[in-house]
Amino acid sequence: MLTIKEIAEMAKVSRTTVSRVLNESGYVSEEARKRVLEVVEKTGYVPSQQAQSLRTKKTKVIGVVIPKLGTETAGRIVYGINDVLSERGYQILLTSTNLQTQKEIDYLRLLKSRQVDGIILIATNTNEELITEIKQLHLPFVAIGQDIPGVSSVTYDDFLAAKSITQLLIQRGRKSIAFIGVDEADQAVGLMRKQGYMDAIEEANLTICSEWMTKANFDIPSGYKAMAKIMNQTSESRRPDAVFCVTERIAIGAMQFLKEHGYQIPSQFSIAGIGASDISKYVEPALTTMDYENEVAGKEAAKFLLDQLEKNENIQKKVILNGRLIERNSI
Amino acid sequence: MLTIKEIAEMAKVSRTTVSRVLNESGYVSEEARKRVLEVVEKTGYVPSQQAQSLRTKKTKVIGVVIPKLGTETAGRIVYGINDVLSERGYQILLTSTNLQTQKEIDYLRLLKSRQVDGIILIATNTNEELITEIKQLHLPFVAIGQDIPGVSSVTYDDFLAAKSITQLLIQRGRKSIAFIGVDEADQAVGLMRKQGYMDAIEEANLTICSEWMTKANFDIPSGYKAMAKIMNQTSESRRPDAVFCVTERIAIGAMQFLKEHGYQIPSQFSIAGIGASDISKYVEPALTTMDYENEVAGKEAAKFLLDQLEKNENIQKKVILNGRLIERNSI
DNA sequence: TATGATTGTGGAATCGATTCCACATTAAGT
DNA sequence: ACTTAATGTGGAATCGATTCCACAATCATA
Structure with a gap:
């Protein structure tokens, strides 16, 4: 695996400059920029996310906790989340509680220790313990499906x-x-x-x-x-x-x-x-x-999360989605 | 967030010793071990995965590429994968190509840059480019659904x-x-x-x-x-x-x-x-x-991957799962 | 008693990035 | 021509862990 040091040497600049080019920060002469980009292009160098995260405290990973994998509903929600997130360079770290309520808390902690930038929980309850846990995570957070006091949520009416x-x-x-x-x-x-x-x-x-x-x-x-x-x-x-x-x-x-x-x-x-x-x-x-348009719910939740993340405001938003009545032959 | 340094100070030992206790490596006196464990317990300290990964080159994250989120089949496969993986402390980093074949390669690269320990691909084709890409990833790899030459796979007959x-x-x-x-x-x-x-x-x-x-x-x-x-x-x-x-x-x-x-x-x-x-x-x-028992396929794939990962052998395994005929009323 | 093995501990380098700060160069303003 | 300001660049510290190596203490053996 290539490192920034090697790229710097090949482009005959310092690591600092390479970093500047890649992050578009600080001053870099056209000259130097070109040399760096050339080397990056040629070598296919991609910065190590590990190292980046360690330094910047941002992982570009969002934890998602769902009650049960393998259902269409869950799939659609995750689809919606992924749609918004992937476009902005975020990845999903997925966990499933398999309907065991108590695992929800475990997974929230696990995700925190993985340093995710935020969490989306497809909630199945509004237990006191759960709420307490969410509060002390101190992480951008969005709940889907249940209105949890004090956090952003996307719910259905x-x-x-x-x-x-x-x-x-x-x-x-x-x-x-x-x-x-x-x-x-x-x-x-x-x-x-x-x-x-x-x-x-x-x-x-x-x-x-x-x-x-x-x-x-x-x-x-x-x-x-x-x-x-x-x-x-x-x-x-x-x-x-x-x-x-x-x-x-x-x-x-x-x-x-x-x-x-x-x-x-x-x-x-x-x-x-x-x-x-x-x-x-x-x-x-x-x-x-x-x-219930689950994809939409997923998308909205993802957007809320990104808002919290990038605007860094402690904004709390709630959306209530309405269902669409589908009349068919069973009535 | 607590760091190993702080734990070391609190337990009046060096960072080295804390690390040894936590990883059960090297010699540590019963005395010191106890002090460390006590502090860890009390503070709820969890080592930073970032830093660990940077050093050890292991992330305990497995990349999963699926063709389409939101279908029952995909859900079940992921369910099976998760079942095996979560038990061994691994996490799933999920990506979906949304049926765009060319995105498969992009995502494989992305996952690699995220330093995942291995990849499971629910494959939809056996293109030459795809195969080439997989080869040069040099990562433990398992394909589901298609028999790809040179890599482990779980397929159906x-x-x-x-x-x-x-x-x-x-x-x-x-x-x-x-x-x-x-x-x-x-x-x-x-x-x-x-x-x-x-x-x-x-x-x-x-x-x-x-x-x-x-x-x-x-x-x-x-x-x-x-x-x-x-x-x-x-x-x-x-x-x-x-x-x-x-x-x-x-x-x-x-x-x-x-x-x-x-x-x-x-x-x-x-x-x-x-x-x-x-x-x-x-x-x-x-x-x-x-x-087709998709959960089983997912589980088998996950097991194969862990085998490659932990035994560190370059073993290639192939399993072909048989379907179960379900006779109902449409014939 | 001298020698070597075993046990226990910490200092310091390392992983691969980002970023503060100091310094050099060039351009602009009076 | 002479200070200021803007522009470019790199050295070195830093993030939070692991691990090599050196060293000290204890114990067993010849």
Whole structure:
């Protein structure tokens, strides 16, 4: 590997001058600049990031913590982040907690010790410990998906999304709308979406049967099970005629159950979810859902982070993204 | 940020001794060791990775180049890689070429300049330039998905997968089997899968109509278009009664077209693909396909890389993973 | 008791960049 | 012509670790 010293010797200047040319700082004569650039060109010299970082305290690396690799949502967010970051010469150091909440904190520390310039966390909760940890990192920080007090964040309007989609169901004449949610430690998905649902129901003066409300995790089979529970627990006369699921995958699981048990969708039963990866478009019937533009969220988060980084202000920004309603055949 | 110097002062030893304790190298008295550990514990000191790397030339970071972020396949591979790597204290530096072949080389260089300890490339081609570039990186390297001469790789048996699934179609009584492939610059997906298909057809003494063979890219709409082309170009009497698509998403696009145009699947027309993310299970009818265990591929690749790294041998290993046939309702 | 091996510690060089400061040269202003 | 200012250049310190080498102390062996 070539070093700046060797380049300096070859161009017959000092290391200082080479550095000046490369960083466009200080005065350098046209003469010297040309010689240096020539040598750099010819040798393909690239400065060692190690050494640079050690000196400048900047690594041009952003740590990203995601809950689970291998899902389309995560992929899209990271895609958006990468899109903005790579253009400005930043790299992504990726970690995945695999849905283990407690690992979030570990990884934040790890990333700090790796001297990342900033961190983007795709958050799944708003625990006190987590917030404390974030505070004492003293690093530019952006959260996606959850509104964390005191830090910049990009969130979705989960309340509104849930409310709108529930209202759509009501508008289509459904009166008994079941609900499949997730754990409420997840503020955004668990709590806000539930509240949106409730709000729509109440405004329309509909009633909710407690048996109609269940919980699932984030995967398809758990949606299936939750739907089964709802239908099996209620006597025939009191069964719902629609279900709102807080995520797309839960909805697909629920749909699977309904189809297998002879319910006609949408003539007899309506189903709607939130989230729009490809899968929701190609199930039969295609799922009515709310599209969160994950790429956009990723991009916004990256921009916020760069703002903090480069303007060096301790600015806190919050963006709330709205979903796009996608009406398809499941209602 | 604390430095080793400060720790040394606090523990009343030299920096050398602190380093020895932390790296378990050289002689250190029980006395001194204890003092150092105490201070480290109390202060929460973590050595600067920057400085360490500069000195030791090891970063504990592995560069990963993937063709496209945001797909389930990519996600799963990265998941597998991360699983193995994180356990051994390695981190992933992620880059995505967004399907621009020429960017692959750029990123390989970039990663090298970042001093990564090794690189895993999810390859989409076997260009001469790419191979040359890989050679002159002089870095531990593993390719996934394409067999690249001279480097370790984890590949799938694309020929066999394509052949088996085509044979299955034949076995079910289909005689006119169309084919939707991709560009043959992609050895694995473009070429090998095509050959597998051809081989099965020939062995069964079936004929192929040239209008039945088309190309798509990797997305769903292109599958739709390719299928449309096949059906529109052939007169009614010579239309195929089945199609083999080289990827799952192409198959889903093709299926979409067929459904929209009134073909009954599977009674009238069969369809099969390769690749098994969730989506293929929930389309209607569920897609018969070949499952490539992407997580396993990622894990194997990571293991190979660590072998090269830690045993420091210039070993070249090749693994060919077999697919798992998943029979569902589309044939 | 002298000699050599083992154990323990620190000084100082090193990795490859950036940057402060001192100094030299040239141009401009009066 | 003579101070100022602007322009160019390099020496050397610095970032925070690791590691070679020299040296000291202790212990075992002949």
